[in-house]
Amino acid sequence: MKSDPSNSASNSQSRHFIQQMIDTDNATAKHAGRVHTRFPPEPNGYLHIGHAKSICLNFGLAAEYGGLCNLRFDDTNPTKEEQEYIDSIKNDIRWLGFDWGDREYYASDYFEQLYQWAVQLIRAGQAYVCDLTAEDTREHRGTLTEPGTNSPYRDRTVEENLDLFERMNAGEFPNGSRTLRAKIDMASPNLNMRDPVMYRILHASHHRTGDAWCIYPMYDWAHGQSDSIERITHSICTLEFENHRPLYDWYLDALGVYHPQQIEFARLNLTYTVMSKRKFLLLVKEGKVEGWDDPRMPTIQGLRRRGYTPEAIRAFCTAIGVAKFNSTIDVSVLEECLREDLNERAPRAMAVLRPLKVVIDNYPEDEDELLEAANHPLNPAMGSRQVAFSRELYIERDDFMELPPKKFFRLAPGQEVRLRYAYFVTCTDVVKDPTTGAITEIHCTYDPDTRGGNAPDGRKVKGTIHWVSAKHAVDVEIRLYDHLFRKENPDDVPDGEDFFVNLNPNSLEILLDGKVEASLGDAEPGSHYQFERLGYFYVDPKTSTPGRPVFNRTTTLRDTWAKLKEKN
């Protein structure tokens, strides 16, 4: 029995309400201690971070309690679902680190059983064929405050219903001409109970069953029974299905079959992003992003291409908790989980985003040398590498100011700084374009005694900056990403506008003259780096070519200097 929190995987002190429910079930032997969940996506779109919450919950709970989690595609609507999505969903779940073994199921696997069950309900007088049009059905349904009215077809005989249903299935009737409905209660205050449609006629080819069927079960008719067939113990879903639970219960009880317990939790909302398949589609269709896997998209594919790791996403899903309150998580929580993971795994390297040339006047013209740099200062096991140094270097434009404010610890005329892993240098001169006045290069002298970065005389410098040897640098494309929207809630728009007005025009900045140290010239696509003092970068697997890596900025490092500047 896993009811003792101290020896389960979840021995973190606080347990969310679903864990508590399962603990209670186990304590009372409700399912004989069995825990079997499922993740039930509809294959009509790509997975996003919101799905990740559900995936982590369902697979996580199963793992925690020594149970199982099925993957089941809810493919009851042939007009919307495609094989491509199935492949992509499976790929994403696997990437997130979860395994459904051989339990890959489809609601369409159960079409025959569902049909038999429908016949059973007809025989019991609990379902009938209705000839109302969609529009008439709506009118008969009533409103939130007024009861509906019975369909004129509600009292057909069992024989007639059986015959009609059979003929619906045989393809005798056109789309939309008839439905099979459950006979429940047109006056129910819960609209889902007002004789819900169980089957609709859809002469459409299904991605798995082909043309075997021309009637397709509604989600409500298929979902609970699918869980029942799979002997799911805890059917976890989002809040909006709470209103449907009485209907699932009704179906299961009417059929007299195994009855899973449905539990609803709040879906994930994140600041600075939208979270619906419909809106993602709009962004893609309108060309606001490059595609479903655009690194600014909160799709699993997008996050992955941005450089997120499965570990970071899983940590995030644990951190945010599970509850019934409809909340919006600050993206900083996600970013913090990311940094925590990347800080440990990403080897360090030096790269210059916006190069400014530096000439070391007292360094020999034709000389080069190799200096040792740690791949991870906090983890010696990651080893070190040699970086080339020479007379001409690039540094970050931001790391030089001609008229530095107080507390600017970087390069400025007369100011000495450390070039990381190299030498102390002092700025001696600034060269400007005579017409524009723009700084084109700066001159320094170096102190040969500080080789490696320390002064034998014990003198200190306030600043250490990164650099790349001009002669050895590799030119690369670097893509800087920022929030897709500039408002915390992108749906907060003026009257008559849509969420596009909140798009952040600076969410993507492409730098074509980035300079990286030579070792990065053949960086493996799909690998992570920390560019020191800048952030974490990911070698884009999609656009990198051999010898020409493209770096996506996954996220910046925390930057207290930038904050300080902002305040002044």
Add this chain to the structure above:
RNA sequence: UGGGGAAUGGUGUAACGGCAGCACUACGGACUCUGACUCCGUCAGUCUAGGUUCAAAUCCUAGUUCCCCAGCCA
């Protein structure tokens, strides 16, 4: 105005009649060959009004606010 849910610092989330805790954010400080990491600290919360109780975030009553439901979508 019917029904179903939910309200705890800026944002999330615990506490299940007994000291309101944790994380993120923000703000200070220490450390530093990354203005990073790490460490220390500060600000800040029980939706409202009554009631029960020695004791209420927790129980009761009334109210307020927010979310979901009128697809032959899921």
